[in-house]
Amino acid sequence: MxxxxxxxxxxxxxxxxxxxxxxxxxxxxxxxxxxxxxxxxxxxxxxxxxxxxxxxxxxxxxxxxxxxxxxxxxxxxxxxxxxxxxxxxxxxxxxxxxxxxxxxxxxxxxxxxxxxxxxxxxxxxxxxxxxxxxxxxxxxxxxxxxxxxxxxxxxxxxxxxxxxxxxxxxxxxxxxxxxxxxxxxxxxxxxxxxxxxxxxxxxxxxxxxxxxxxxxxxxxxxxxxxxxxxxxxxxxxxGATESKFISKLFQMHQIIFEHARQTFQGDSQILAHVQSFWDYLEPSIPKKTFKRIKKAGKLSVYADAVSTLLPENQHE
CATH class of the missing domain: 3.20.20.70 (Aldolase class I)
Structure with missing residues (x-):
């Protein structure tokens, strides 16, 4: 291998x-x-x-x-x-x-x-x-x-x-x-x-x-x-496809997101360090969610958009 x-x-x-x-x-x-x-x-x-x-x-x-x-x-x-x-x-x-x-x-x-x-x-x-x-x-x-x-x-x-x-x-x-x-x-x-x-x-x-x-x-x-x-x-x-891909993607993002919130100040600074996480992931998540994430100008809007990836929020 x-x-x-x-x-x-x-x-x-x-x-x-x-x-x-x-x-x-x-x-x-x-x-x-x-x-x-x-x-x-x-x-x-x-x-x-x-x-x-x-x-x-x-x-x-x-x-x-x-x-x-x-x-x-x-x-x-x-x-x-x-x-x-x-x-x-x-x-x-x-x-x-x-x-x-x-x-x-x-x-x-x-x-x-x-x-x-x-x-x-x-x-x-x-x-x-x-x-x-x-x-x-x-x-x-x-x-x-x-x-x-x-x-x-x-x-x-x-x-x-x-x-x-x-x-x-x-x-x-x-x-x-x-x-x-x-x-x-x-x-x-x-x-x-x-x-x-x-x-x-x-x-x-x-x-x-x-x-x-x-x-x-x-x-x-x-x-x-x-x-x-x-x-x-x-x-x-x-040799197997990751069955919990979206769930793990969310977990990975949360580690980066929490680090950014503790390291930087203000919505714009924090968003500048986390929104790029999604740049190459557009094909893997719903288009509507991707657009909401990339257009978010406030942390609250951004966090809400990311949360829709969780299984319990998929109906939104």
Whole structure:
């Protein structure tokens, strides 16, 4: 059975979301936190704070921080900050396709710079040799061409990595267009590290097919598919559809909702942190309920709309 890793998504897979998901749905080998970045020469404090499991939430999901950098100097600053916080596993992002990062030579914008990547991999090798931490890489096939990934593969193969996660699209595609399965299969054959597949997984049948087709694959990383179906990983592990999906969805939401009410002030601030929970769930709940939730401008209206998901309120 493949490991299922929860991909990081800025603004969605926050510390409280990860903790609530682990408590209610589970089935995840590890949760990858949204990337830590440099801001004004230092690691961004908000990103560092979000790596901590919120107080008062039972359980402690396995969280692996991710960093994004355009040079070995940036990488060192970020890695050192995480090591000082006690993290021993770090993921390096060479896959983010968003222009704000790509234009700063980060994420998939770094894939064409063999020299910079080699310097960062050298630092990973140095830190791995001292056993201070273990490192993995999340990447795309390239920013403009799959040739970029294959030019880097010998360097990556020679670097002590726990695994590589590959999204078989180009950065310039962002999340649109066809997946390049031929290039993925070539990478799969030539990669000497455990390989994790990432991209467009939305149901259990796809995971089963990937497992059948690539028997040496180490796992799958899923982001939007889990946001849309939080039970996806547990359903894959059990082989059964979650019969109490809506009830568990409500429970998960309540953990996030209570945390927001204790952390933020005023209806608008609280709603800004909870309404996004539903963004990918529109197909799974009644359309009328979804519209009421997203349009709510007051907490009382919002809470009433969410409560209609409970079985005893389904007649409303």
């Amino acid at each position: 493949l490991k299922v890793l929860f991909a990081p998504l800025q603004g969605y897979t926050t510390g409280i979301y990860r903790a609530a998901h682990a408590k209610i749905f589970g089935g995840i080998e590890a949760y990858y936190a949204p990337f830590l970045r440099i801001e004004n020469g230092h690691p961004r404090e908000r990103d560092l704070r979000d790596l901590e499991t919120p107080a008062g939430v039972p359980g402690s999901p396995r969280v692996i921080p991710q960093v994004i950098a355009n040079s070995v100097e940036e990488f060192k600053i970020l890695a050192d900050a995480l090591l000082q916080k006690g993290f021993t596993e770090i993921d390096f992002n060479m896959g983010c396709p968003f222009p704000m990062q790509v234009n700063r030579h980060r994420g998939s914008g770094l894939l064409g710079d063999t020299q910079a990547v080699q310097a960062i991999m050298g630092e990973i090798a140095r830190q791995s040799a001292t056993e201070t931490a273990r490192f993995s890489v999340k990447m795309r096939l390239g920013q403009d061409s799959p040739d970029e990934a294959f030019a880097l593969l010998p360097i990556l193969n020679d670097t002590p990595l726990t695994h590589i996660t590959l999204h078989p699209r180009l950065g310039k595609q962002q999340y649109k267009g066809a997946i390049d399965i031929k290039s993925f299969e070539k990478f799969y054959r030539e990669c000497r590290h455990p390989l994790v597949y990432n991209g467009n997984i939305t149901d259990v049948s796809q995971i089963n097919e990937i497992e059948r087709r690539y028997p040496n694959l180490a796992g799958v990383m899923i982001g939007r598919g889990l946001l849309a179906r939080p039970s996806l990983a547990s359903e894959y592990r059990t």
